[in-house]
Amino acid sequence: MSSDPFEIFLVATPGLEAPLAAEAAGLGFEPEIQPGGLTVHGHWPDIWRANLMLRGATRVLVRIGAFRAMHLAQLDKRARKFPWDQFLRPDVAVRVEATSRKSRVYHAGAITQRFERAISEELGAPIAADAPITIKIRIEDDLCTISLDTTGESLHKRGHKQAVAKAPMRETMAAMFLREMGFDGSQPVLDPMCGSGTFVIEAAEMAAGLVAGRARGFAFEQLAGFDVAALTPLRGAEPVTRPATQFFGSDRDAGAVRMSGENAMRAGVADWVRFETRSVADLQRPEGPAGIVIINPPYGARVGNKGPLYGLHAAMGQVLRDRFAGWRVGIVTSEGGLAKATGLPFQPAGPIVAHGGLKVRLWQTGPLGG
Structure with a gap:
């Protein structure tokens, strides 16, 4: 697996990008504000830390690959060649979400289908609507970007609130x-x-x-190569x-x-x-x-x-x-x-x-x- 840092997108509540950037900077990240979130760079321990510790992020997306695709056959071929086994486990179900903008491959349903088929046939992982792992495909100007949702359930769900009042503040x-x-x-x-x-x-x-995510689980815990022993000290339950x-x-x-x-x-x-x-x-x-x-x-x-x-x-x-x-x-x-x-x-x-x-x-x- 490449030792280059990943591009990580921290999803923010729209309008609260600035305080999230200040929080991320306080944790040692170098955030770049984008509409709807921040871009930072880091390795897997940084991704775990962002999920666990950031109080203002909604979710943490990791860009794991990109390639150009001018038509569906090319998209299919490149999706099959992608090294899914570096990120996904064959025993954990996956779902795919796709969007396309200003591209020759424009049908989101067809894009989703090609990636689902590539993952299930090349890796062997099951495809399910309620899967714990979500792959997000975005095609813009014929560039296909593959991102992995490392969070799972939204980060505002800290894991200790069972009772919720009407119109709750997240x-x-x-x-x-x-x-x-x-x-x-x-x-x-x-x-x-x-x-x-x-x-x-x-x-x-x-x-x-107290660490924000100390009492909950994350999607990244079900990815290939996840090291549970490395995560435990970060949880900081006390x-x-x-x-x-x-x-x-x-x-x-x-x-x-x-x-x-x-x-x-x-x-x-x-x-x-x-x-x-x-x-x-x-x-x-x-x-x-x-x-x-x-x-x-x-x-x-x-x-x-x-x-x-x-x-x-x-x-x-x-x-x-x-x-x-x-x-x-x-x-x-x-x-x-x-x-x-x-x-x-x-x-x-x-x-x-x-x-x-x-x-x-x-x-x-x-x-x-x-």
């Missing part, structure tokens, strides 16, 4: 919004509409130095540090609070988080230093009628201004008008971020005045 997004607010693990974090606890649990994990601060979540829904506590227990951060059933009107500033309030409130597109939401946001802003001097506030919303209804002194809104078919932005303040 863990990958929560981690990047915390990063955008300058969270470094030393500040307390409070979410007064915590849902299933995502912001609070992510903050506690980050503060404890906290690196004991956080010096606490992380707080509250919600008026007792079921959400119970669910958050259970999720925190499974994540191994229950010692550093506190969840309580309370309305925003009853919110109190925790004892200790000022920190970050971060909220993903309802914003109409999710819950129907927007009218009452303006009053909710105004009341929330009043509570935060009155009781949280010195704290910084971040609100994730698709509705700029709702953010402004809080009366909080927001800085210019962050970039548009794709979230479940909606376009949301992070609105954040500096430290609130007394």
Whole structure:
């Protein structure tokens, strides 16, 4: 197998490429921002590390080959000659996804069929729609690029959340919004509409130095030549540090609070988080230093009628201004008008971020005045 580094594409939530690039650089990668993600270079241990440790990536794709193909017969011949055995195992099922753009070989179904046949006949691996390994074929301007999805199930699935509230904030997004607010693990974090606890649990994990993917499996574990002994030390199941601060979540829904506590227990951060059933009107500033309030409130597109939401946001802003001097506030919303209804002194809104078919932005303040 070649000792040259691979081209690795780190898929980002659209709009959160910049904080993912900062995170990747902190892990020693040299990221180049592209639409929808970052390109980095590295070897297999780097691919494992990216999957395990990056909190903001959705998945990790590895480019394993490329060739030109002007017609289907040529595509078929080159697909059969490709060294599949360097990457795939004959006993692990594979599925193929293909796209074509501005190319003479343009029929995605025919491209998929040729690659499936090449893999099954030359390597002997079964083809299945629910296979754990996905090969992605992209043909653009007659150049066929072969990529391997080394992740499997999306990286926002950390492996410890069984309970999910309605319209949940994905863990990958929560981690990047915390990063955008300058969270470094030393500040307390409070979410007064915590849902299933995502912001609070992510903050506690980050503060404890826990590896994002420590509790889940990855597609790369079923590839040819995978070395399980080399991966085990990277998993880092134990906290690196004991956080010096606490992380707080509250919600008026007792079921959400119970669910958050259970999720925190499974994540191994229950010692550093506190969840309580309370309305925003009853919110109190925790004892200790000022920190970050971060909220993903309802914003109409999710819950129907927007009218009452303006009053909710105004009341929330009043509570935060009155009781949280010195704290910084971040609100994730698709509705700029709702953010402004809080009366909080927001800085210019962050970039548009794709979230479940909606376009949301992070609105954040500096430290609130007394």
